[in-house]
Amino acid sequence: MTGLSSLTLAPGTPGTRILGTGSFQPDKIVTNDDLAQVIDTNDEWIRERVGIIERRAAAPDERLVDMGAAAGRAAVADAGLAPSDVDTVIVATCTLPTQIPNASARIADMVGIKSAGAFDVNAACAGFCYAAGIASDLIRGGSARRVLVVGAERFADWVDPTDRANAIIFADGAGAAVIGPSDEPAIGPVVWGSAGDLAELIYMRDDRWIYQEGQSVFRWATTQVAPIALRALELTGLKPSDVDVLIPHQANLRIVNAIAKKLRAEGAREDMVVADDIVYSGNTSSASIPMALDHMRAAGRVHSGDVLLLVGFGAGLSYAAQVVISP
Amino acid sequence: MANEDIEKELAEIVEEIAGVAAADVTPEKSFVDDLDIDSLSMVEIAVQAEDKFGVKIPDDELANLKTVGDAVNYIASKR
Numbered sequence: 001m002t003g004l005s006s007l008t009l010a011p012g013t014p015g016t017r018i019l020g021t022g023s024f025q026p027d028k029i030v031t032n033d034d035l036a037q038v039i040d041t042n043d044e045w046i047r048e049r050v051g052i053i054e055r056r057a058a059a060p061d062e063r064l065v066d067m068g069a070a071a072g073r074a075a076v077a078d079a080g081l082a083p084s085d086v087d088t089v090i091v092a093t094c095t096l097p098t099q100i101p102n103a104s105a106r107i108a109d110m111v112g113i114k115s116a117g118a119f120d121v122n123a124a125c126a127g128f129c130y131a132a133g134i135a136s137d138l139i140r141g142g143s144a145r146r147v148l149v150v151g152a153e154r155f156a157d158w159v160d161p162t163d164r165a166n167a168i169i170f171a172d173g174a175g176a177a178v179i180g181p182s183d184e185p186a187i188g189p190v191v192w193g194s195a196g197d198l199a200e201l202i203y204m205r206d207d208r209w210i211y212q213e214g215q216s217v218f219r220w221a222t223t224q225v226a227p228i229a230l231r232a233l234e235l236t237g238l239k240p241s242d243v244d245v246l247i248p249h250q251a252n253l254r255i256v257n258a259i260a261k262k263l264r265a266e267g268a269r270e271d272m273v274v275a276d277d278i279v280y281s282g283n284t285s286s287a288s289i290p291m292a293l294d295h296m297r298a299a300g301r302v303h304s305g306d307v308l309l310l311v312g313f314g315a316g317l318s319y320a321a322q323v324v325i326s327p
Numbered sequence: 328m329a330n331e332d333i334e335k336e337l338a339e340i341v342e343e344i345a346g347v348a349a350a351d352v353t354p355e356k357s358f359v360d361d362l363d364i365d366s367l368s369m370v371e372i373a374v375q376a377e378d379k380f381g382v383k384i385p386d387d388e389l390a391n392l393k394t395v396g397d398a399v400n401y402i403a404s405k406r
Contacts (some may be wrong), residue, residue: 222374
């Protein structure tokens with residue numbers, strides 16, 4: 001015993017908010033016709049099954065950390081901050097080419113954030129919502145002041161180019177948000193969870209190529225995800241009719257639309273905007289939600305003050321959702 | 328519930344989800360080959376049928392339900 005009676009804690013903040021967003025996509029566009037030259041598929045089939053018209057593919061020298069850093073720089077700039085204003089970097093990813101080193105320390109260095117607290121989160125397609133929830137609570141608890149949250153994926157390394165079920169879906173890119181303190185809470189509590197008993201629905205075949213049980217994943221996503229989103233609303237004290245913009249993970253346009261339909265059956269408005277970024281971006285896993293948000297802000301489909309409902313879901317299985325007031 | 332009633336209600340579900348006229352959803356029709364319903368719509372039909380008829384239609388069973396008649400018989404046997 002040293003006789004200490006109490007420890008000094010860092011002061012936290014009453015709430016948090018998104019200060020800025022950013023995204024990055026490789027220049028190379030892969031159309032459905034491009035894919036049809038390599039695998040047995042066609043434009044109509046792909047549009048009907050997954051709703052994708054084109055997606056982006058990283059160049060051989062375009063690394064996951066390069067894309068993540070580009071999105072991160074854009075988010076810091078959008079927030080009107082200097083890199084030195086940020087103290088922590090969390091990267092959500094499930095497609096790093098190697099286990100070591102992680103992506104976050106390198107991305108922090110590339111963005112110019114010195115000595116950042118930095119760690120990666122792997123919750124697959126739910127990763128951004130997990131990381132944003134962690135960031136928000138780090139700030140509220142006083143452990144961090146401003147956190148750069150990045151979702152970055154490079155599926156080029158992990159998708160069998162001859163796999164007609166998955167090569168049409170997955171794509172490369174990054175999205176990011178800077179989260180900081182706020183007197184008025186603008187990020188609601190995260191609702192998260194997992195279903196490890198269903199782990200075999202999405203896994204790495206031969207430890208090499210991503211594989212998913214399409215029908216079973218579709219059934220899970222179209223029935224189990226909407227209740228998670230509704231729970232996030234409930235915890236935040238809002239109703240489905242309060243939601244201005246729904247941003248589900250961009251897994252498959254039919255899953256996105258099924259989630260929206262379920263929320264509308266629970267009272268969400270017909271004029272609720274529903275993210276459909278997958279149509280021109282493909283499924284970018286942990287990058288899809290921040291990328292969609294950034295694209296929709298740039299396109300004027302999301303306005304400052306809008307009530308956003310974010311919900312991520314994917315391998316694990318894992319899922320997470322939260323309500324955000326748009327910056 | 329008689330098989331004819333299951334068939335009628337199943338046809339309504341198929342119409343709502345896949346846009347196939349309920350009158351065309353007859354027992355001898357194959358979901359995939361005749362009605363042009365894809366594997367994801369089959370899942371949606373199964374989920375709605377589960378709610379409607381109070382039965383479980385797991386994905387591995389769903390793969391065996393080739394025709395409307397197969398589905399009606401399966402539902403009838405599980406009720």
